[in-house]
Structure formats: structure tokens, C-alpha cells
Amino acid sequence: MFPTSIDRSGLPLQWLYRVCVLLALAIWLLPLVAVALTSVRGAADINAGNYWGWPAQWQIAENYRAVFSNTPLTRYIVNSLLITVPVVIGAVALSCLSGFALGIYRFRLNLLVFFLFVGGNFVPFQILMVPVRDLSLRLGLYDSILGLVLFHTAFQAGFCTFFMRNFIRDLPFELIDAARIEGASEFEVFWKIVLPLVRPAIAAVSVLIFTFVWNDYFWATVLIQGDHAMPVTAGLKSLNGQWVAQWNLVSAGSIIAALPPVLVFFLMQKHFIAGLTMGATKG
Known part of the structure; x- marks a missing residue:
């Protein structure tokens, strides 16, 4: 009547469940990670098209200070x-x-x-x-x-x-x-x-x-x-x-x-x- 819990299922199904959970978590977190990395990039880094790569120029304090001082x-x-x-x-x-x-x-x-x-x-x-x-x-x-x-x-x-x-x-x-x-x-x-x-x-x-x-x-x-x-x-x-x-x-x-x-x-x-x-x- 009720579906079998994952811990009582077979080993292949348990591994498939873990992979699907990790994949869904990665897809959900990817935009958040991109926003977090963009918030510490420099303007030149963004103009160069580096949207997803590792920031070439870190401006953590500068960006967050500018948000409060310039806006x-x-x-x-x-x-x-x-x-x-x-x-x-x-x-x-x-x-x-x-x-x-x-x-x-x-x-x-x-x-x-x-x-x-x-x-x-x-x-x-x-x-x-x-x-x-x-x-x-x-x-x-x-x-x-x-x-x-x-x-x-x-x-x-x-x-x-x-x-x-x-x-x-x-x-x-x-x-x-x-x-x-x-x-x-x-x-x-x-x-x-x-x-x-x-x-x-x-x-x-x-x-x-x-x-x-x-x-x-x-x-x-x-x-x-x-x-x-x-x-x-x-x-x-x-x-x-x-x-x-x-x-x-x-x-x-x-x-x-x-x-x-x-x-x-x-x-x-x-x-x-x-x-x-x-x-x-x-x-």
C-alpha cells in the first residue's frame, strides 16, 4: 500500500537515489554560487565575460562597501x-x-x-x-x-x-x-x-x-x-x-x-x- 523506504530498497536503487539527490542539490545551488561569486568580482572581470569561472580579481570589501556607500x-x-x-x-x-x-x-x-x-x-x-x-x-x-x-x-x-x-x-x-x-x-x-x-x-x-x-x-x-x-x-x-x-x-x-x-x-x-x-x- 505504501512505497518502500529507501533504506530498505536494493543497493542499486539507493545509489540512484543518492546520485539524484546530489544532482538536484547541485542544480539548485548553482545559481546561488554564481551570484555569490559575481558579488566579489571586479567590473573588468564581468566585462571580460567571466561569469562562471573563478574570479580573476577579488573585490569583496570594495563591492559590499560600494553597495552601501554608492546606493x-x-x-x-x-x-x-x-x-x-x-x-x-x-x-x-x-x-x-x-x-x-x-x-x-x-x-x-x-x-x-x-x-x-x-x-x-x-x-x-x-x-x-x-x-x-x-x-x-x-x-x-x-x-x-x-x-x-x-x-x-x-x-x-x-x-x-x-x-x-x-x-x-x-x-x-x-x-x-x-x-x-x-x-x-x-x-x-x-x-x-x-x-x-x-x-x-x-x-x-x-x-x-x-x-x-x-x-x-x-x-x-x-x-x-x-x-x-x-x-x-x-x-x-x-x-x-x-x-x-x-x-x-x-x-x-x-x-x-x-x-x-x-x-x-x-x-x-x-x-x-x-x-x-x-x-x-x-x-
Whole structure:
């Protein structure tokens, strides 16, 4: 009924599995290695067509110093933090409340409301581009950090609600009933019973939303025009001049822009894995 695990398969199949894993890993890492090498190359090395070979001229400190001194990368990183952190807080807070309502209470339109949250995640971004842009213009939120924060919070709330609702439904309802019998209010049940139990799920969804919003490029280019509110993903394109492409600076900026999500993941790795595996076993 279930496929045989690799460690119980024959030796030829085990070797084939190892070769395929190494090949897939090499293909996945090859672009990252190329970007890392390009970030320490000199401009003459790139102009000579040495894109994949070993750098003939190492400019590690020069390139990374030039990214901060010659470009507004610091401003872009600050903008990304001002966008991503409020979105994570807002989306997770709203999803905890909506997940609690949809997971604990039984009412007639419970499933319909839940499907509305989930259905929003299947709407293609391109369809929403024009109406969202027009709405932001009418509300005076276009080309502002607040507009991007409100949009991401609203859009990510659907996925977060789906995530939190399923975790809350797996909680032992005996604890909630016992708290109600002891006289706890519904807010006390939510704050003192439910939230501590779903803390790993909150950590997991926070890491996911931080990564999604930080790496967003599409909506950053649709809703933002000026450098005053441009996040780092969309701001990297300005590191190229009109006539000259400084790929070494773009690569160095890309490496720097990728560090915060990686750092957040490693700091929250224990809670992230616990949140994803929460409820995977019974008994």
C-alpha cells in the first residue's frame, strides 16, 4: 500500500537515489554560487565575460562597501523592515482571532466564511493588479509604506487564518470547556488557553509570512514608485545604471537582501519545525 523506504530498497536503487539527490542539490545551488561569486568580482572581470569561472580579481570589501556607500540600499532595507514587521504582527494577530472564531465556535456560516478566507489565496496576483492600484489611489495610499502594509496584511490574513484555524481545531476541547466551567470569559480562554498552546504554530506562520512579504517583488513595483517607500527587492533594480549594468553590485545587494529571512529562519528554526509538525501524531 505504501512505497518502500529507501533504506530498505536494493543497493542499486539507493545509489540512484543518492546520485539524484546530489544532482538536484547541485542544480539548485548553482545559481546561488554564481551570484555569490559575481558579488566579489571586479567590473573588468564581468566585462571580460567571466561569469562562471573563478574570479580573476577579488573585490569583496570594495563591492559590499560600494553597495552601501554608492546606493540607497540601507534605505531600502529599512523600508522592507517597516513593511514586513507590521505585516507579520497584523496578519498573525488577525488570523489568531479569526482562527479562534472559526475553530472553536460552531455557527451556520462557519464553513462558508472559512472558504472565503481560503479562496482568496487562489486568486492570481495579476488579476488584482489594476483594482488594487485603483483602490490605493482613491484612498490616498498609493506610493506609501502604509498602503503596502495594509494590502499585505489583508492578503496574507487568508493563508494565516487557514493555518491557525486548522491548528486550533486540533486542540483538546476539554481544556476549553474546563476553563469555561471555571468561569473564564471567552477572551480569557483565547488569551490564556489557546494562544499558549498554539505558540509553535504562531512561530511557524510568522516565519513564513516574513519570508513571503520580504521577498515580494510584484506588489512592490505595482504600488511603490519612489525610493522613499521602495523595499529592497524592488530597489535592487536601481543598482543598475541606465547604460551600464553593475552586476557585481546587484549580486552583492542580493546577498545582503537575502540575509534577514535566512537569519529569521535559523533563529526560529526550533519553533518553526515544531509548528509544522504539531499535531502530526496522535496518542
